[in-house]
Amino acid sequence: MASLSEEQRAAVLEAARRPGASRNGVARETGVSEGSVTAICTAAGISFDRSLTAAAVQARVIDLKAARVGLAATLMDDVQLARQRMHGADDNRAFLDGAKAVAALAGTHVRLVGVDKDDASGVDAAKSMLGKLADALGVAAGEGEEGGGDDA
Known part of the structure; x- marks a missing residue:
């Protein structure tokens, strides 16, 4: 980094002391790098309003x-659509593919909602709900296989 003249340092400090001054604005105005503006202002005890x-x-x-x-x-909405397709499936493979889609979509929904949860109880509830969903899909998939075997 090139050494700055006293005039450049003075210009940086003058610009930085103006109300509403920002580090990047001072750098643009004076032609001094952002890092140098920060160093000069820190040494002079000047901080920028970050509000x-x-x-x-x-x-x-x-x-x-x-x-x-x-x-x-x-x-x-996608979960509902996937469930409709799953239950309208013509064969076991399509039914199981639909069940996987429902589980993936529901899991993604739970994770998205959980991002904004402030308490850990939401995580436990989501795990419980996903576990119950997986159990129900397993039972439904088993029934689908039995029913599909009779049709074949």
Whole structure:
């Protein structure tokens, strides 16, 4: 890194002391790298207001949570559709493929919903629900095989 002149350092400090100044803005304005701006300001005891960045991050978190909720809702629609196809299957193979699809979609839904859970009890409930779903699919798959054997 090239050594900065006293004039450049003074310009960085002057720009950094303006209300609402950001590190990147000071760097653009003065032509000094972001790292050098940070070093100069840290040495002078100047810190930048990060509240706008924090607000932007929080807004993004909220947007992502809303997207996950929307995706979880559409996954439940997909589970219903996969169940309909599974129960309308003509053979055991198609039935089992449908059962796998239902299990995968339901598991994805549970994991998506669980991302935003604050307590560990949600994890236990999800595991229990998935276990029950897997047991039910196993029983249904067994019934499908027996019924399919009679038709063959």
